[in-house]
Amino acid sequence: MSTTPTENPPANANEGCVGPTSQSAGKASACAGCPNQSACSSGAFSSPAALAAKEKERAELRNALSNVTHVVLVLSGKGGVGKSTVATQIAQTLSSRNYSVGLLDVDICGPSIPRMAGVLHREVHQSQSGWEPVYANANLAVMSISFLLEEGDAAVVWRGPRKNGLIKQFLTETDWGVGGLDYLIVDTPPGTSDEHISIVQYLNDARSDGGDSSNIHNKSGASGAIVVTTPEEVSMSDVRKELNFCKKTKVPVLGIVENMSGLQIRVSDLKFFQDGADESSECTSRAMEMLKEKCPEVLSMMAAAEVFPPSGFGPKGMAEKFNVPYLGKLPLDPNLLKSCEEGVSFVDTYGSSPAASPLNDIVDKLIIALPVEDDEEEGEDVDMQP
Numbered sequence: 001m002s003t004t005p006t007e008n009p010p011a012n013a014n015e016g017c018v019g020p021t022s023q024s025a026g027k028a029s030a031c032a033g034c035p036n037q038s039a040c041s042s043g044a045f046s047s048p049a050a051l052a053a054k055e056k057e058r059a060e061l062r063n064a065l066s067n068v069t070h071v072v073l074v075l076s077g078k079g080g081v082g083k084s085t086v087a088t089q090i091a092q093t094l095s096s097r098n099y100s101v102g103l104l105d106v107d108i109c110g111p112s113i114p115r116m117a118g119v120l121h122r123e124v125h126q127s128q129s130g131w132e133p134v135y136a137n138a139n140l141a142v143m144s145i146s147f148l149l150e151e152g153d154a155a156v157v158w159r160g161p162r163k164n165g166l167i168k169q170f171l172t173e174t175d176w177g178v179g180g181l182d183y184l185i186v187d188t189p190p191g192t193s194d195e196h197i198s199i200v201q202y203l204n205d206a207r208s209d210g211g212d213s214s215n216i217h218n219k220s221g222a223s224g225a226i227v228v229t230t231p232e233e234v235s236m237s238d239v240r241k242e243l244n245f246c247k248k249t250k251v252p253v254l255g256i257v258e259n260m261s262g263l264q265i266r267v268s269d270l271k272f273f274q275d276g277a278d279e280s281s282e283c284t285s286r287a288m289e290m291l292k293e294k295c296p297e298v299l300s301m302m303a304a305a306e307v308f309p310p311s312g313f314g315p316k317g318m319a320e321k322f323n324v325p326y327l328g329k330l331p332l333d334p335n336l337l338k339s340c341e342e343g344v345s346f347v348d349t350y351g352s353s354p355a356a357s358p359l360n361d362i363v364d365k366l367i368i369a370l371p372v373e374d375d376e377e378e379g380e381d382v383d384m385q386p
Helices: 037-041 048-064 083-096 160-173 194-207 233-249 284-294 296-300 314-322 334-342 356-369
Strands: 068-075 101-105 125-127 130-132 134-137 140-144 181-187 224-229 253-266 302-305 326-332
Touching: 048 160, 048 194, 068 083, 068 194, 068 233, 083 101, 083 134, 083 140, 083 181, 083 224, 083 253, 083 334, 083 356, 130 160, 160 194, 224 233, 233 253, 233 314, 253 314, 253 356, 284 296, 314 326, 326 334, 326 356
Parallel strands: 068 181, 068 224, 101 140, 101 181, 224 253, 253 326
Antiparallel strands: 125 130, 134 140, 253 302
């Protein structure tokens, strides 16, 4: 009776999982303490009906994602580090370079992508080919639970199975257009919870080789993950857990983005206060006049401040420790926040802003890591909309 680990165990399985359809499932030593042990030992996953249902699900997932070239997960073990900002602006930047891009929001309880992509209060429509996503522009299609809620401020109070069911629907029933996608960017919630396990498992079912020798992707269904962190240890300690999650689930890490690495702003955009930071003590006009009179060249300089002091060697050192790429720093930039509030492409709208060049560099590295075969045709505008 073989106990050799399977190639594609459940994402939340123990190390050395023998697989839910193995004869020793739920009984092998590696099964001790696994959340799936009871179901596996009962044969719930290995009955003819269960195997047929699983194969049908795999076929649906493969068919739905067959015209998606790359799936990129944007992850972070910590909330509030700017993961949705990074996901949205990477998608916006790729679409402005004429790539066909999908932006999928699987942060079921805190969907912020519609506002950041400029498609708030829009609705998805059902067609014969599935859900039609909302288009931020001709090259950027967006899908989020926010489009399905009657009220924008409604709380989504769902347990895991219902969340997982919606994620599956997003993957199997969204019609990304006739030409498909070059990149599907998936914005995930913080942590390593049900949503992460489900999206990884569904992508594995859809895109891992499954005996198809023509498949060009790695053993993970996801093409890779971009992991977002801020420089301080409070954030990095959780992000290390996310990196270990990627290692366990065999999701390649495309790199770490160090977000909010410091405040950078032109001196001419600063506000000045005489005493404290309340409005009554603001003296910006007087300070600017003094600078214009006595030292005008300072006004065109950049001012910088370290908002989150880095811990140890910072995110770059963490990348070296985990042997994954370091994609670079994104400074705190007020115009980056504005672009997300306004729902526009940051690099197109605020191209001379401090964070624009670093963001373009990150996107350049993503394209190099995950090239699209038809890059030579990139100059041709392709309308994704059905």
